[in-house]
Every structure is written in C-alpha cells, then in structure tokens.
Amino acid sequence: METIKIKAKQVEKILNMDTFLVGVKFIHPNEQEPKKAKMLNNHRYCQALMKARHGESVLLNKQGISCPAAASAFGFKELPSGLKSGKGLVGFGITREEKTGLEMMNGMEKLKPGEIKSLYLSPLEKMEIEPDIVVMEDETEKLMWIALANLNVHGGKRIESTTAILQATCVDATIIPYKQQKLNLSFGCYGCRDATDIKQGEAVLGFPFIDFEKIAEYIEHLNKKAIGNSRGKNALAMLKRKDAERLSKKDPFQN
Secondary structure: OHHHHHHHHHHHHHOOOOOOOEEEEEEOOOOOOOOOOEEOOOEOHHHHHHHHHOOOOEEEEOOOEOOHHHHHHOOOOOOOHHHHHOHHHHHOOOOOOHHHHHHHHHOOOOOOOOOOOEEEEEEHHHOOOOOOEEEEEEEHHHHHHHHHHHHHHOOOOOOOOOOOOOOHHHHHHHHHHHHHOOOEEEOOOHHHHHHOOOOOOEEEEEEEHHHHHHHHHHHHHHHOOHHHHHHHOHHHHHHHHHHHHHHHHOOOOOO
C-alpha cells in the first residue's frame, strides 16, 4: 500500500485537490473490519464519503446507515414502498409524476441482500487494506483529468456514463464502478447536495481501484504538458491579443 499512498498524494498535488481521494472497501461477512476506522451511526453514505474526503477513516453498516435508498442499494434493507413506487420522489419535488420516479428507482444498481456487512471509507493514502473503488469529489475540471487519464488507460475508448441524478455517490460513483468495473461520472444529486458540503461547482466520479496506479501514471504524464497548458489558457490569451491588435488598428473615425 505504500506505493499507492505515494501515488495518491502525487495525484492530489498535481490536480490541486482541496480534499482527499477516497478508497471504498466492501467488507463481506467473512472479512474483518479495520480496527482504526470509526463506526458511524445515523449517517448517510454520502456523509460517510464527505468525512473520508476530509481525512477520516470510517465504517458504515446496516445499523448505522440512515438513507433508505442507499441502504437498499447496498443490500442492507428493503426499499420503502414510497420510494419504490416513485411517490416519495414526487414528495421531494424531484419528479412531477410517480411513473418517472418509479422508472428512476427501477434502474438502480444494487448489491444482493446480505452481500456485504459494512463499508470502509478512508482517504486513499490512509487505507489500511486495499479498496475496491476510488471515489473523487471535486471541481469538474479536476475530475476531467482523471477521466482523461482513464481514457488513456483503456486505449481511448469513450466513457459511457450512467446516472439518474439520484444516488450519485452510493450508486453512480460506488456501486456501478464496482459491479460494472468501469469509471462512472455523476453530476451529483438532490440528496448529496442537501446532506453534504459538496459545492455547486463540484461533481463526483468513481472507478475500480485496479485502475488506480495506471491512472496515476497518466496524470503524471498529463502534468508534463497538457494540464499546465490548459490551465494557462494560452489559446484564450492569444485570442485576446488578436482582439486587442484589431482594436488598436481600427479607424478611430469609424463607429
């Protein structure tokens, strides 16, 4: 894990991240939970992720998870009938029609009931054990570089991402990358934006940990030229210079 910790710090530094990359480990019934992680109570999954991105190592299980949708997605509990029917989403003002909410909930990726006993979330550079998924919440430009690195890892294959603008952190950024073994992007959702400190200009993505070392290597490659040039806005500066030159040459008697 030492190499992973070093690479995690390098990625965070290159991208100028304000918070940590988060490792997520699915703890199965026959596996031991890390002893140094704090078991959370009455927390949503997105709130556990928030604590991990700010430096805490935490555990969340069936007894501690408070979001019914996330609890269902992780196989901890049955989905309440109000959410299952779509009626609950109408009540939140998310949808106008129940059938729309029903379709959104029906499309939710889930783990099997009892498949895991808990979730371990920690800054990637502080993980005690190897995670299954890496989750990143940050400004969209920073996520873009991770997505581009992922494209390099997979030979330029276009990223096909899926979201219902619902369960952005639990399903979109964690379960889908885990079950489908691919990077998935999300704009966030009503729940995580209400329950955590994610900013308006921030979004979230997740990808299988197995790809992390190669993604980190490509971030270093992108940093040699592409990241600096793009952030330097050289093409924009050139356009402004050309505009200024045209103005200076313009006939002063013309309107």
